[in-house]
Amino acid sequence: MKILYGVQGTGNGHITRARIMARAFAERSDVEVDFIFSGREPDKYFDMQVFGDYKTYQGLSFATHQGAIAYAKTIQELRPKQFLKDVKSLDLSGYDLLLNDFEPITAWAARQQKIPSISISHQAAFSHPIPSEGVGLIDRLITRYFAPTSIQLGVHWYHFGFPILPPFIDDKASQNESDKSILVYLPFEDVEQVQGILETFAEHDFVCFHPHIKSAYKQSNLSWHPTAKEPFKAALAKCKGVIANAGFEMASESIHLSKKLLIKPLSGQFEQLSNASTLADIGLGQVMARFDLEVIEHWLQAPSVEGVQFKSDPHILIDWLLKKQWSDTQGLCASLWEQVAFPPAIQQSLNRLSC
Numbered sequence: 001m002k003i004l005y006g007v008q009g010t011g012n013g014h015i016t017r018a019r020i021m022a023r024a025f026a027e028r029s030d031v032e033v034d035f036i037f038s039g040r041e042p043d044k045y046f047d048m049q050v051f052g053d054y055k056t057y058q059g060l061s062f063a064t065h066q067g068a069i070a071y072a073k074t075i076q077e078l079r080p081k082q083f084l085k086d087v088k089s090l091d092l093s094g095y096d097l098l099l100n101d102f103e104p105i106t107a108w109a110a111r112q113q114k115i116p117s118i119s120i121s122h123q124a125a126f127s128h129p130i131p132s133e134g135v136g137l138i139d140r141l142i143t144r145y146f147a148p149t150s151i152q153l154g155v156h157w158y159h160f161g162f163p164i165l166p167p168f169i170d171d172k173a174s175q176n177e178s179d180k181s182i183l184v185y186l187p188f189e190d191v192e193q194v195q196g197i198l199e200t201f202a203e204h205d206f207v208c209f210h211p212h213i214k215s216a217y218k219q220s221n222l223s224w225h226p227t228a229k230e231p232f233k234a235a236l237a238k239c240k241g242v243i244a245n246a247g248f249e250m251a252s253e254s255i256h257l258s259k260k261l262l263i264k265p266l267s268g269q270f271e272q273l274s275n276a277s278t279l280a281d282i283g284l285g286q287v288m289a290r291f292d293l294e295v296i297e298h299w300l301q302a303p304s305v306e307g308v309q310f311k312s313d314p315h316i317l318i319d320w321l322l323k324k325q326w327s328d329t330q331g332l333c334a335s336l337w338e339q340v341a342f343p344p345a346i347q348q349s350l351n352r353l354s355c
Contacts, residue, residue, distance in 0.1 A: 001322055003033045004092060005099045006106030008147070009056070010039035012187075012227070013249030014101045014121070015048075017155070019229075020168045021099075021120075022050045024314040030322060034095075036106050044211070047229040057086050060104050060146070087112065097321065100149050107147035117149035118326060120165070120317075122248040123271060125154025128162035131353050132270065133277040139270040151326050157252070157278065157308070158350050159337060163329035166312045166340050167252035170233070182300070183239040183259075184208040185250060187227070188266050197291045198222055204300060206243075207235045240304065243296075246272035246287075251279060258307030261285035262299045282349045284308070308346060311339045 005021070008014045018035065025033045035051040038059025048054060058079060083105065090109040092098065098110040098117040102124075110117040126132060126143050154164035184206050186194055191210055198206050199220045206222045209232055216225045225231055236242070242254045246265035254261050263285050265272035279285035284305065288295045313336070320332045342350065 001031045001096045002094060003031060003097050003099055003321070004095045004106060004110075005033050005035045006101065006103030006147075007035060007037045008039050008102040008104075008121075009037040009045065009059070011247055011249075013247045014103075015045075016170070016249045016253075017120075017168060018101060019047075019050050020170055021314055021317075024318060026050070027315075028318060031318065033099075036090075036103065038103055038105055046227065057105050058082055059086075098149070099321075100147055102147045104147045107149055111148055116326065118151045118153060118321075119147065119149040120153045120155065121147075122155050123147075124149075124152040125156040125162075125164050126271065126274070127152045128154060128160070128164065130154075130156065130160045130162065130164070131278055131281070132274040134270045134273040136270070151329070153329065153332075155248070157255070157282070157284075158354070159333060160354050163333055165317070165333060165336050167249070167256075167310045168312050168314050169253060169256045169310045178240065179205075179238050181205045181207050181235070181239045183235050183242045183244075184222075185210075185232075185242070185244045186264065187211050188245055189264075191224070193291070195219060195222055197293070197296070200293060201296065201300060207239065209235070241299070246275040246279070248275055251275060251285065252310065255284050255307045256310050258305060260299070260302060260305045262296065263287045264291070265289070278353070281353055282346055284346065306343045306346075308340065308342055312336050313339065 005018065007018045025031055035054040036057065037045065037054060038057040042056045060083060086105050087108045090105060092109055092113050092115045095115060098106055098115055100107045100117055100119050101121045107117060123143060154162065155167055156164045182204055184194065184198065187210060191212055194208065199222060202221050204221060208222055209225050209227050211227050213224045213226045236253060236257065239259060241260040241262065243262045244250050246263045251261060261279065261284065263276045263279060265276040276287045280287045286299050316335050317332065
């Protein structure tokens, strides 16, 4: 089978999931996969070797400013003529299937050329009536039409009775060496604002990764680093807690490694608002709508939490893809969720949310 995999490049979470799938695909001789990314400048991607000879497009993405969606800037940066040109010029005739992680060019090209297409994304989970927060009409339209596919397989921390898969986690991180540091990943926030807030807590060490940082440096109790996969994984494995926006993959990895979470969702982004609300309801994270010294202080003093081991095998998904019985999602979901064991308190919270 020959597959095209379209990946939204705006957030690192989409790319993280694609990396896990790419490594699994590379172990197979019965499938060939090409990758297309869109949503960020080509020189802003990093650690992309696993994707081979991938292609990039401008695509569509949302601009942010100081931790919130900037709608005026988003509209200003849209290039609809280029988008339509890219959709029309993308030839999918050599592919049997499109896999799509919220990437619009490949999704619309597959729709126009009548190529079978399957979403495997966190956004696809919201096509089902799962717990959500701050969802408006525009959000529903974006969920449905931004990257439309024939079949929607969501990815979430629970299935809620719908065709939703558990997260695939890169389980190579080791926790043999742990320290008391706090990992900070707030890519949509201003570096100086984060510095000013966190240096208040001088007795704590913060390890901060940010896309605007070009080279590592230390300032007071904060050490700053450029975004890079391996240093980030090492810092996540060692830390005792994580302060982050409410991106799905970041939270999933933290939960898997039993790291306590302090979440600041991106304002105006319903997916992040929903993620934050669900994490709080389940008992896997604490939420702050804005930087709040009292909330941060309370969280820093809180004990560690019991996580959830997401030991999902991507080869189960690949085998399902190769069978081409794509309308039958029940067996796939059951096989993957059988590998996930929730602590009793978390399971009780999930049962309540599912009612």
